Amino acid sequence: MTKIPFYADGLKFTCKRCSVCCRHESGYVFLSQKDLDNLADELNMDIKSFTAAYCRWVSSRNGGETLSLKEKPNKDCILWDQGCTVYSSRPVQCISFPFWDSILTSKESWKIAASDCPGMNNGELKSIETIEQYKNMRIMPVKRGEI
16 A cells, blocks of 8 residues: 655745755765756866866765765855855756655654745645656766766
C-alpha cells in the first residue's frame, strides 16, 4: 500500500528572495557539470577560473571529493552579495528548494523549515506533480578529476 504524502493536495511556495537559505549557515551546494557551465557563463569566466574562485572540493559519502560552492567566513554563500548574484543561473540544488527529500519527509519537517522561510506556506500553490518534479531534479555532482 502506497502512503499518501502530506503534500498530496499541494504546498504553497513562492521564493521571496529573502536569502535566508543562502546565508549564515554552513552547508554544501553541490554542482553538476551543467550548473558549473551555467555559473561560469553567467560570470563570463572559464570553468577553471570559476572553480578556483568560487568552489571547493568536499569529501563525498561514497569516497572521493565532490565540487561545492565555497562559503564566505560568515557562512554566506560565496555568490551572495545583497542577494543572489546569479539568481537566473543558480544551481539546481537552489532551484529545487524547499522541495528536498529532507524537508518533505513529514508535515513537521516542512513546518520547521517554514519557520525560517517566508516563501513557504505563501504564494503559489504547487501541485503534487510539480513538487515531485522538483524532488526528482537530482544532480550528478562533479567529482574531482572530471573537470
